[in-house]
Amino acid sequence: MDKLQAMKVFCRVYEAESFKLASESLDISRPMVTRYINALEEDLGAKLLHRNTRNISVTHAGKLYYQHCVNILEAIEEAEGELGDLTHQPKGRLRLSVPMDFGLTHMVPILSEFSELYPEITLEVDFSDKRVDLTESGIDLAVRGGDLGGDHFIARPLCSMRGYVCASPKYLARKGIPSHPRDLKQHDCLVYTNAPYAGKWSFKSAEEEFEVNVKGPLLGNNGGALTRLAVAGSGIIMQPDFLVERYLESGELLSLFDEYETFTGQFYAVYAERKLQPKKVRLLIDFLVQKLQSPA
Incomplete structure (x- = not known):
């Protein structure tokens, strides 16, 4: 068993409270999600999740283990990020949600310029006025006006x-x-x-x-x-x-x-509260702030 991958899968199930949503956001099959969770529980000798046909609930052991997983995964990400900042261009997929009209009028040229600067970052953009749940959807960053999504999210002002x-x-x-x-x-x-x-x-x-x-x-x-x-x-x-x-x-x-x-009103860059944001997300947030707060 890949222990680190299993930890990531468990954290995703814990956060989404769903095997199905975890499998979709991680782009792995639902049976594979189940196998990772079962392998973890067997390896730890403890039940992490109670599940039935309708929902899942986290055990006391699961809550404790989740906090340890988060600390371990963030430490690894921080170490990789520091080395990556020195040796590599940021890369990977970055999922972004933007309102349809504001996205078409203001975001398209900015995202095009960002892609030219960072060609190894793949932007997956959802142009929609529908409010997505950042926790369940796997969206890294959302541009929103008005309601910002709750206390577990950080919002940086972009423009009025x-x-x-x-x-x-x-x-x-x-x-x-x-x-x-x-x-x-x-x-x-x-x-x-x-x-x-x-x-x-x-x-x-x-x-x-x-x-x-x-x-x-x-x-x-x-x-x-x-x-x-x-x-x-x-x-x-x-x-x-x-x-x-x-x-x-x-x-x-x-x-x-x-x-x-x-x-x-005000448009904001909204993202999940984390001790460490991936470099690609930090770069895009700073780029949006620069372009929208001080338009050319």
């Missing part, structure tokens, strides 16, 4: 965003220009269903703060698609600056209610 309410000249010529945010109740609004404010848009000024319930003929879970629909004249949108700024500059969209603040 703010929302705009916009419509095309074509739509405004047809439907009229709303003079106050509350007038949106009588307009066709294109609602982004993934947002916590879906169907309920917030406005804030020095004098007042309120919400407006909006509705319209089109709802969608992709802000880029809704922005293009707004450009085509389908309705009014509330979307972040990185999606609408080029259309505002070209005049294809007009900003409404600039005296009011809508939503604001």
